[in-house]
Amino acid sequence: MLARTAASLYWLGRYVERAEFTARLIEATMRLDLLSARPAGTGAWESALAVAAAEDGFWLTGSTIEPEAVTAYLALDGANPNSIRSCLDAARSNAKSVRTALTREAWEAINRAWLGLRDRRAAGGAAATLALAERLRAEARGFEGALHRMLRNEASAFVRLGAAVERADNTARLIDVKYHLLLPESEQVGGPIDRDQWTTILHTVSAVTAYRWLYRDGLKPGLVVDLLVLRAEMPRSIAASSEEIVALLGALGRRLGRQGEADRMARLRHATIGRATVNGIIAGGLHEFLQAFIAENSRLDAAIAHQFRFLA
Secondary structure (H helix, E strand, O other), rough: OOOOHHHHHHHHHHHHHHHHHHOOOOOOHHHHHHOOOOOHHHHHHHHHHHHHHHOOHHHHHOOOOOOOHHHHHOOOOOOOOOOOOHHHHHHHHHHHHOOHOOOHHHHHHHHHHHHHHOOOOOOOOHHHHHHHHHHHHHHHHHHHHHHOOOOOOOOHHHHHHHHHHHHHHHHHHHHHHHHHHHOOOOOOOOOOHHHHHHHHHHHHHHHHHHHHHHOOOOOOOHHHHHHHOOOOOOOOOHHHHHHHHHHHHHHHHHOOOOOOHHHHHHHHHHHHHHHHHHHHHHOOOHHHHHHHHHHHHHHHHHHHHHHOOOOO
């Protein structure tokens, strides 16, 4: 397989996953903003921009922190390289360049998502935005389903590898939302709004039912962290994504005879997560742990690109 083809497949997986995450982020922020009689106001939307690393770009638009303005920037602004529109543009472009390596169902899922957003000029009100986010999530699930029906060859492995790397990054960023969110002055840690915020984060990654299955206690922040960081049974957890990356790199190494620094980094990281405990993570600072993970994930991405000569 040509390095250019491998890179297109890898980034196809990353862009589709990133578009879905941004849709989930917008939905979560809207729900967080609406949680209490006194809305979280600008705090929730500022946190969304921080999590998406889109603060600087947003301020350049000259807009103020309002739900409509932030939603439009995160979802539709072509000048934002991580907006849903930009991600779908890039995903479709990559898919088009490797169309023969994809099934018709996989291509149609991407093309349908792109067409659904192509002529959209405004996200609309809260109901319309939530409907848009749900539709994009459905298209992403359709693509994921089509991907799992493809041959287990190097083409599907590169798409899934890109998706897993992106998912690990996104889950870490989503948990970090809670670090940026300030509780109202009258609200205590562990109070109703605090619990609602954690529940919303669980809801965003479709983990509410999984939490109830795995833990008999009521909602506790430490258990949410345990589920989303350390429990490999949870498909979107950091542990599950890290495990999947190790497996996919191993499969690609066997098929292409190319193993190297990316494999070593992925295995080392997975082993470190396997030894970690919730108490240890919280004692060292959850925000610091997540920021270190995000930085390491970026280094792993660079190692993958070097190992498979994406830049050649």
